[in-house]
Amino acid sequence: xxxxxxxxxxxxxxxGLAPSYFVIGIFMLIPMVIMGVFSFLExxxxxxxxxxxxxxxxxxxxxxxxxxDKLVFNPxxxxxxxxxxxxxxxxxxxxxxxxxxxxxxxxxxxxNRRNFYIYLVTIPFWTNLLIRTFAWxxxxxxxxxxxxxxxxxxxxxxxxxxxxxxxxxxIGLTYSYLPLMVLPIYASLEKLDFRLLDAASDLYxxxxxxxxxxxxxxxxxxxxxxxxxxxxxxxxxxxxxNLLGGGKKLxxxxxxxxxxxxxRNWPFGGALSMLLLSVVIITLIFYARAAKNRAAMEGSA
Amino acid sequence: xxxxxxxxxxxxxxxxxxxxxxSGELFIYxxxxxxxxxxxxxxxxxxxxxxxxxTYDSNETLLAKLQAGATxxxxxxxxxxxxxxxxxxxxxxxxxxxxxxxxxxMEDRWTFPEWDSEQEYSGPWQWGTTSFSYNSxxxxxxxxxxxxxxxPSDELNGRLSVFQTPDEVISLANIYLGIPFCSExxxxxxxxxxxLVTQKESVVAYNSExxxxxxASGEAIMTNHWSxxxxxxxxxxxxxxYAYPKEGVVGWYDxxxxxTSAKNVENAKKFMNFMMDPVNMAMLTENQGYGDxxxxxxxxxSDELKSAPEINPxxxxxxxxxxxxxxxxxxxxxxxxxxxxx
Numbered sequence: 001x002x003x004x005x006x007x008x009x010x011x012x013x014x015x016g017l018a019p020s021y022f023v024i025g026i027f028m029l030i031p032m033v034i035m036g037v038f039s040f041l042e043x044x045x046x047x048x049x050x051x052x053x054x055x056x057x058x059x060x061x062x063x064x065x066x067x068x069d070k071l072v073f074n075p076x077x078x079x080x081x082x083x084x085x086x087x088x089x090x091x092x093x094x095x096x097x098x099x100x101x102x103x104x105x106x107x108x109x110x111x112n113r114r115n116f117y118i119y120l121v122t123i124p125f126w127t128n129l130l131i132r133t134f135a136w137x138x139x140x141x142x143x144x145x146x147x148x149x150x151x152x153x154x155x156x157x158x159x160x161x162x163x164x165x166x167x168x169x170x171i172g173l174t175y176s177y178l179p180l181m182v183l184p185i186y187a188s189l190e191k192l193d194f195r196l197l198d199a200a201s202d203l204y205x206x207x208x209x210x211x212x213x214x215x216x217x218x219x220x221x222x223x224x225x226x227x228x229x230x231x232x233x234x235x236x237x238x239x240x241x242n243l244l245g246g247g248k249k250l251x252x253x254x255x256x257x258x259x260x261x262x263x264r265n266w267p268f269g270g271a272l273s274m275l276l277l278s279v280v281i282i283t284l285i286f287y288a289r290a291a292k293n294r295a296a297m298e299g300s301a
Numbered sequence: 302x303x304x305x306x307x308x309x310x311x312x313x314x315x316x317x318x319x320x321x322x323x324s325g326e327l328f329i330y331x332x333x334x335x336x337x338x339x340x341x342x343x344x345x346x347x348x349x350x351x352x353x354x355x356t357y358d359s360n361e362t363l364l365a366k367l368q369a370g371a372t373x374x375x376x377x378x379x380x381x382x383x384x385x386x387x388x389x390x391x392x393x394x395x396x397x398x399x400x401x402x403x404x405x406x407m408e409d410r411w412t413f414p415e416w417d418s419e420q421e422y423s424g425p426w427q428w429g430t431t432s433f434s435y436n437s438x439x440x441x442x443x444x445x446x447x448x449x450x451x452x453p454s455d456e457l458n459g460r461l462s463v464f465q466t467p468d469e470v471i472s473l474a475n476i477y478l479g480i481p482f483c484s485e486x487x488x489x490x491x492x493x494x495x496x497l498v499t500q501k502e503s504v505v506a507y508n509s510e511x512x513x514x515x516x517a518s519g520e521a522i523m524t525n526h527w528s529x530x531x532x533x534x535x536x537x538x539x540x541x542x543y544a545y546p547k548e549g550v551v552g553w554y555d556x557x558x559x560x561t562s563a564k565n566v567e568n569a570k571k572f573m574n575f576m577m578d579p580v581n582m583a584m585l586t587e588n589q590g591y592g593d594x595x596x597x598x599x600x601x602x603s604d605e606l607k608s609a610p611e612i613n614p615x616x617x618x619x620x621x622x623x624x625x626x627x628x629x630x631x632x633x634x635x636x637x638x639x640x641x642x643x
Contacts (some may be wrong), residue, residue: 045628076643142520246506261361263635288406
């Protein structure tokens with residue numbers, strides 16, 4: 001019976017993990033390798049790539065051939081990249097400001113109701129992101145849900161022009177990724193020993209100090225995880241910038257999409273994706289290191 | 302264990318052969334809101350073929366999808382300037398449209414066009430024009446010139462919408478500035494770039510989908526628009542007027558072609574033939590409100606469609622059909638557009 005199973009424990013462990021290696025390999029590594037290889041090739045004018053090695057795609061991130069074919073520094077793409085970081089940072093901050101109190105509130109609820117609240121937090125995921133983003137057009141738009149009553153009561157007499165602005169993009173991103181902030185923070189707050197709060201209060205800490213010196217430091221892993229979970233998809237987002245921002249200012253995500261569709265420059269799209277990927281990997285490495293240090297410190301304490 | 306593998310192989314073989322024999326099906330990949338369900342229902346009823354429809358938003362998306370190796374589509378509907386690209390890239394196949402029985406119904410003007418001079422590849426869908434539309438309750442102008450679109454007046458500040466892909470925007474700019482299509486002259490393209498950058502100061506959104514909604518809500522007062530799509534917006538009750546500027550408009554002709562990777566070529570030909578029957582083509586035109594290339598369709602039009610301004614342009618209107626641009630011209634277009642979008 002089962003004589004085909006590997007004899008050693010390591011072999012058996014490997015076999016047990018084989019399906020996940022297989023899935024990650026097929027659906028994650030191979031596409032990424034294809035993208036990486038494409039980014040070092042020459043574009044075919046009508047889409048696709050020519051099998052000729054080239055660094056042009058990477059040079060293009062910071063330099064350009066102007067209309068007279070001279071190579072000059074071009075901050076255009078760097079501006080787009082910078083703008084994406086700025087907006088993602090803003091959206092992450094907003095998510096944290098709104099997400100933390102929600103997670104904390106849920107933690108304070110009696111245990112039997114917590115699951116119900118968490119369940120409510122996940123409900124938006126049941127509907128397609130595109131449709132939820134479209135709903136914001138109705139909310140923020142001219143004469144929309146927000147403006148209509150203000151216009152009717154004469155509080156404003158012209159449109160607030162909320163749609164098609166950076167603000168609208170930030171709202172859209174914050175809304176889209178808020179649950180990804182709430183869930184990890186909740187996960188770390190849930191483990192919080194509330195007797196520590198009483199202890200702090202016995203030691204004359206006021207409520208503000210309890211929050212900043214006890215609750216927040218103890219929920220730090222959740223906060224960091226939440227920030228990463230929000231920041232990374234924001235960097236690559238293109239639904240909110242296109243629908244709510246009116247596609248006027250390209251973001252990294254829309255820029256990549258533009259390269260594969262209209263501009264037919266797959267290598268450049270690939271190079272931008274590689275750049276994005278490196279940022280993500282570097283962030284994760286720092287996070288892993290910090291987590292390891294923390295674990296080591298707790299171990300030695 | 303061996304038996305398990307044999308069973309698995311047998312199941313796989315059955316699945317694969319099942320896919321190969323998938324007769325009685327047709328997969329259409331068409332522009333968004335461009336395939337009337339009632340037309341598909343009629344074809345399904347008459348032919349017994351089951352039709353599935355998937356949609357795209359621009360010629361560029363279609364090209365990118367086919368170029369990336371998307372398979373399983375039997376009919377796609379590119380514009381005239383993309384047909385030669387698809388032919389040259391080997392992405393579509395000859396199906397001998399000229400030999401289909403209903404080909405005789407085609408209007409002479411549209412047979413053996415320059416982009417498919419043997420009519421081996423393409424069967425008719427719709428043709429129409431690209432210009433701009435405005436909300437007549439909010440705009441004081443008359444749309445008499447492309448100047449109103451490219452050099453917007455103050456009343457359009459923050460209320461102008463432009464297409465999201467460069468293709469037709471730059472063609473219209475060519476017409477306005479009197480620059481030939483697909484120009485390879487950097488100076489001329491710079492002129493277009495400068496104009497579009499200035500125009501952007503008034504732009505509220507770059508959008509190729511919800512133009513009529515933008516006009517109806519007043520979010521935009523003027524938008525890039527397609528003739529028939531503008532009519533559909535007007536029919537919902539919004540005061541939308543499609544402009545026929547004196548400089549001219551961009552014309553386009555969308556046709557059905559069969560990708561090289563198609564699995565149901567015979568069904569695709571049946572569908573092409575079905576569409577060249579005036580009764581069926583009239584159904585499409587009634588729904589879409591562009592022009593068609595089949596004789597005798599007008600007899601089936603409703604009175605509303607017969608008198609619609611969007612399909613009855615002024616007789617002296619200049620309509621320019623854009624050709625396929627050379628890679629050099631195309632890369633200039635992309636540079637201009639990327640600059641505008643930065």
